[in-house]
Amino acid sequence: MPHTAPIPRLEIRNLTRSFEGNQVVKGVSLKVLPGQVTCLLGPSGCGKSTTLRMIAGVEMQDSGEIYVDGNLICDTVFRVPPERRSIGLMFQDFALFPHLSVAENVAFGLKGDKDSKRARVEELLNKVAMGRYIDSYPHELSGGEQQRVALARALAPKPRIMLMDEPFSGLDNRLRDDIRDETLAVLKDEDTAVLLVTHEPEEAMRMADEIALMRDGLIVQQGAPYNIYNNPVDKRAVAFFSDIN
Numbered sequence: 001m002p003h004t005a006p007i008p009r010l011e012i013r014n015l016t017r018s019f020e021g022n023q024v025v026k027g028v029s030l031k032v033l034p035g036q037v038t039c040l041l042g043p044s045g046c047g048k049s050t051t052l053r054m055i056a057g058v059e060m061q062d063s064g065e066i067y068v069d070g071n072l073i074c075d076t077v078f079r080v081p082p083e084r085r086s087i088g089l090m091f092q093d094f095a096l097f098p099h100l101s102v103a104e105n106v107a108f109g110l111k112g113d114k115d116s117k118r119a120r121v122e123e124l125l126n127k128v129a130m131g132r133y134i135d136s137y138p139h140e141l142s143g144g145e146q147q148r149v150a151l152a153r154a155l156a157p158k159p160r161i162m163l164m165d166e167p168f169s170g171l172d173n174r175l176r177d178d179i180r181d182e183t184l185a186v187l188k189d190e191d192t193a194v195l196l197v198t199h200e201p202e203e204a205m206r207m208a209d210e211i212a213l214m215r216d217g218l219i220v221q222q223g224a225p226y227n228i229y230n231n232p233v234d235k236r237a238v239a240f241f242s243d244i245n
């Protein structure tokens with residue numbers, strides 16, 4: 001029987017984007033396979049967030065295509081709106097709604113009747129170990145607890161792919177490793193593939209199945225973390241990884 005490769009949860013082909021004549025994303029292509037975390041790793045200003053924002057649909061690309069589960073969701077003439085892309089978002093500045101309870105925050109993007117929404121909210125809050133805070137408000141929670149609720153909220157509508165832009169940068173060091181591990185476990189359990197943006201090599205090494213190393217608007221190397229770490233493409237990549245110990 002022929003071996004067929006899995007359909008990527010997310011595929012982007014040759015995405016480009018300029019601001020005021022300055023091209024900051026110069027033809028980025030990558031795939032995220034089911035069950036995997038792909039990490040877009042690169043220094044500040046290299047175009048990571050712009051790439052993620054185009055996939056999310058909050059920024060329009062100049063050229064290139066975006067596919068979810070093999071279906072075209074955006075090119076230069078066709079565009080599925082952000083809320084219909086089956087994409088979950090966790091961005092640095094995506095805070096919880098302060099005036100809504102934990103339950104209301106998680107239920108926010110959900111459709112359906114009251115009972116099914118409540119069941120999904122409880123299921124997710126239990127998965128992120130926040131079940132007993134269901135009626136709390138964001139200001140009553142610690143940073144780590146808010147992060148767990150934000151993860152539950154992003155997962156509630158069962159996105160096919162989760163986009164995370166430096167989601168752990170607001171957490172203090174003591175918490176960060178634990179939250180990273182817990183987040184990965186919940187994402188795997190929910191069968192959500194992940195495209196994670198970070199400028200920290202250590203975070204990519206810890207979390208990624210696949211790393212796409214980005215620089216000046218282009219992916220310069222892609223592969224398993226171990227391979228990239230051991231065979232960096234050039235001196236600048238070596239320098240970039242040298243702060244890992």
Ligand code: ADP
Pocket residue numbers: 019020024042043044045046047048049050051
């Ligand atoms: P990263 O997330 O890798 O730090 P960004 O994608 O945020 O990089 O930014 C890449 C480049 O594009 C930066 O030079 C940034 O200043 C520029 N840029 C991003 N968004 C805009 C915008 N809306 N208008 C003008 N320049 C922008």
Ligand code: MG
Pocket residue numbers: 048049050
């Ligand atoms: Mg950024």
